[in-house]
Amino acid sequence: MTTTRLIIVAVGGQGNLLASRVLGEAALLSGVAVRMSEIHGMAQRGGVVESALVFGDAESTIISDGEADVFVSFEPAEALRALKKCRKDTVSIVNLSPLPPFTVAIGRGVYPELDQVKKIMAEKTGKLIAFDAVALATEAGSVMSVNMVLLGALAQADVLPVSAENIKKAIAARTKKSFTDINLKAFDLGYAAAASA
Amino acid sequence: MHKLLQGKPGEKMLLLGNEAIARGAVEAGLAFAASYPGTPSSEISLNFFQMSRDSDLYFEYSVNEKVSLEVAAAAANCGLRSMCVMKHVGVNVAADALMTLAYVGVKGGLVILTADDPFMFSSQNEQDNRYYGKLSGLPVLEPSSVAEAKEMIAYAFDLSEDLQEPVIFRTTTRINHSTAVVELGEVQKPVTKGDFVKDPFSYVTVPAVSRNLHVTLLENMKLAKGMANDCRWNFVEGEGTKGVIANGVSYAYVKDAIADLGVKGQVKILRLGFTHPMPDTLIADFLKTCTDVLVVEEGEPFMEEAVKAIAQTQGLTLKILGKGEDLFSRLYEFDPAMVKRVMARVFDIPYTIVEPVDLSNVPDMPGRPPTLCAGCSHRAVFYAVKQATKGMDVIHPSDIGCYTLGFMPPLSMGDFVVCMGASTSTPAGFSKATGKKVLSFIGDSTFFHSGPAGLMNAVFNNHNFTLMILDNRTTAMTGHQPNPGVDMEELNFEGYNRIDIESVVRGLGVKHVTVIKPYNLAKSIEAIKEALAFEGVSVIIAKEKCTLYAKNLKQLKGKAFTIDQAKCKNHRDCISTIACPAFYLDGERVMINADLCTGCSVCAQICPEKAIRPVKTKND
Structure with missing residues (x-):
């Protein structure tokens, strides 16, 4: 079996770790070997949270620069910050709803234009799926479900050795019961958005 | 029932x-x-x-x-399988x-887990x-994977008892x-009551006793070396010179590199999981079959x-790098591509580097x-200290802790950090050596x-500084673990006492002690000024x-605030002085x-225009 390497970047609080967990569980359901790593600790205080998921035969749990086959960013500026993980044929999925860091508000940095983010991603990586995932999460019933919207888009892109069905099963099993319906709706909205993006 | 107690033997679980x-x-x-909590070990204790x-x-x-190890060491010497995590x-x-x-x-197995942090993701050194x-x-065991870590822990207890x-x-x-996916094993019923058999000539480490104990330790090390030479955690894999x-x-990373470089049959691995004492004969035998x-x-x-020392005693002259x-660094963590690159260079293996995207025209992100x-x-306290010390050096x-982050602008509160507790001692040196005012956190x-x-x-030596104890009622940085000041009943735990810092x-013996409510800025600033004026050791909680x-x-009962745009003069004192991420x-x-x-x-207390006020709700 071949190896598929996925990088997910997000801002602390966006639910990246839960999304990774769901994908891990979906891989377990699919009988696909999976290894993941994540950075906790100080990163949680509003910083960047990065997860790496390696599906298939490899033993490593981290992904070197240029080695991501698939790249998901929960935030536009974070996509560019972590861009070195990608190479020219990386499939990337980017949420276009910005969360400007406080450094922008105190004049210690400039937030990129969304068009610029899209342009750079499209130019430098392979297939790009970019849309406002927060709007769809809100439509699903909770802004907190933005992670599930992006999982939907990831499933639609059909680049992981894990089926949409198993991801949905894992969502139902691993996320809070009171949120299951919202999460599944968010997943479906993300799936549909990616199909037309 | 906790999920880690539920799983049946043979069941596969995705575990951190x-x-x-x-x-x-x-x-x-x-x-x-x-345990005392510390990233990256914290979830074990949790x-x-x-x-x-x-x-x-x-x-x-x-x-x-230190306390946790002493507590666990005594339990282990009563025969209980014990663990100490840090x-x-x-x-x-x-x-x-x-x-x-x-x-x-x-007597009972004692495993001391140390979670090292290469790259210092959340640590002060590596x-x-x-x-x-x-x-x-003492013997050192090091797992290479999540699944192996689980298996190796059981071996660690056996080894400790052997x-x-x-x-x-x-x-x-x-x-x-x-x-990763881990296969669960049988849960052994623990022996929870032990006994301590007095034997002062083995346990009371006066010099005459310790001289004998050191001999025993060296004998144990020799035994351990024998075990390291002959254990399943140290093995040779693959073939080649x-x-x-x-x-x-x-x-x-090495296994992935061998697969990616297509050099199976040319490069073999000696994997060491029992790394102290080093397995000398196993290593010598391995070296004898290699050219590099x-x-x-x-x-x-x-x-x-x-x-290298083993090669020397064996009279082996092969190249060991x-x-x-151009090889490996002592700095930071490794990654698969780095290992692949160095292996390809050292072993002269043709290798096409995967090119990451060209970042030359990508702007710097904020x-x-x-x-x-x-x-x-903490932000309120740092702001208050800044105001109270205006114009002072x-x-x-x-x-x-979280408050270490206060060193960042614009708060810029934090000048010297080395280790846990040092801020109660370093002020003494700073104030004596400089004669300046010192206020530590x-x-x-x-x-x-x-x-x-x-x-x-500080009290005994009559030092002159102010210690600010940021009492946020929990161990926040590592994920809200209890400490002796925590109200355990709030967490639905019974049978604990509580220690009042004041x-x-x-x-x-601290003579000047004040307790402040940080959100009340005016009173806090006043209290800080008074403490700084006091000659001797003062403490603010x-x-x-x-x-x-x-x-x-x-x-959390507070109501969100909003900015009255009609009143706001947009000078941004609020953002530029406290940099709250809600702005x-x-x-x-x-x-x-x-x-x-x-x-x-x-x-709202800082805004000169009083333009920041609570959001109005229907009930107001």
Whole structure:
């Protein structure tokens, strides 16, 4: 079996770790070997949270620069910050709803234009799926479900050795019961958005 | 019932490395565990803490690592399988106990877990704790994967009991915080009651006794070396005349490199999981079958030096490489591509580098450093100190915790940080050496950990400084673990006592003690000015529950604030002085994110136009 390497970047609080967990569980359901790593600790205080998921035969749990086959960013500026993980044929999925860091508000940095983010991603990586995932999460019933919207888009892109069905099963099993319906709706909205993006 | 107690043997579970370690310990019949939390080890203790409610396991959050090791060492010497969990720098705190405990040994298995942090994702240094094995004479085990970590823990307990010595179990962040599928084993019923058999000539380490105990330790090391030469954790894999010796996560990167480079049959691996004492005959036999050897290990050249020494005693002259220019660095963590690159270069293997995207025309992104949360009371304290010390030249030693982040502009509160508790002692040196005013910061958990000694020293030697204890009623940084000041009933735990920091400080003889509510800026500033004017040791206790902790306990009652745009003159004093992450700019106007704002009111007190007020709700 071949190896598929996925990088997910997000801002602390966006639910990246839960999304990774769901994908891990979906891989377990699919009988696909999976290894993941994540950075906790100080990163949680509003910083960047990065997860790496390696599906298939490899033993490593981290992904070197240029080695991501698939790249998901929960935030536009974070996509560019972590861009070195990608190479020219990386499939990337980017949420276009910005969360400007406080450094922008105190004049210690400039937030990129969304068009610029899209342009750079499209130019430098392979297939790009970019849309406002927060709007769809809100439509699903909770802004907190933005992670599930992006999982939907990831499933639609059909680049992981894990089926949409198993991801949905894992969502139902691993996320809070009171949120299951919202999460599944968010997943479906993300799936549909990616199909037309 | 805790999920790690539920799984049936043979069941496959997706577990975080730290969960796998906790499960492995329980499967091995762990009866007694003690810990001071520290990333990347924290979830091991957290799972023990949670499991102790649903099982016979005794677990305690001890006040520091030295205490936790001493508590666990005594339990182990009563025959209980015990474990002590800490981050790598915690072993420095526990080292005094560790070094002589190696002489005394144990009866029940004692596993000391040290979680090293290459790259310092959340640590102040990246020391390589395998050297503690060498320093103390204790065995060191190092897993290479999450699944192996679980299996190896059981072996660690057996090894400890076979040798009657504590065993050091060394992980790195990428074991602790990796997740993989793990197959569960049988949970052994722990032996939870033991007895202590008095034997002062084995346990009381006066010089005459220790002279004998050191002999025993060296004999045990010899036994351990024999075991390392002949254990399943040290093995040769593959074939070829090029050899790699690898430990920990490096082994995974080497395996992937051999597959990616297509050099199966040319490069073989000696994987070492039992790395102290080093398995000398196994290594010598491996070297004899190789023309070149590359040692792949993160951190210090611990194995490399030993391997070179073994080659020397065997009269072997093959090339052995590891650390060096164009080779591996002692800095930071490794990654698969780096290992592939160095292996290809050293072994002369053709290799096409995967080119990451060209970043030349990608603009720099605005920084997103970790920051104090919206509504964090530390921010209020730092602002108040800044105001109270305006125009003064004050040195601000700080300590380890969320509040260390206060050193970042615009708060810029934090001038010197080395280790836990140091902010109660370094002020003494700063004030004596410079004659300047010194006001230092320490958190509640860090104060309990190692603050009282420095404070006692300061009172006795009549030093002149102010210590600000940031009492946010929990151990916030590592994920809200209890400390002796925590109200355990709020967490639905019974049978604990509670220590009041103010009483401790007064009991230690501090004459000027004030307690402030940080969100009341005017009163806080006044109290800080008074403390600074006091000659001698003064302590201010800033009492306010961590906002995240309060939110988790559903105690957060504050209402979000908003900006009256008609009143706002847009000079942005609010953002530029306190940089609360709840602020954002909408075009050129300052706004407050109502989802993040906790209603602490600090910005409202700062705004000269009084333009910041609570959001009006229907009930107002």
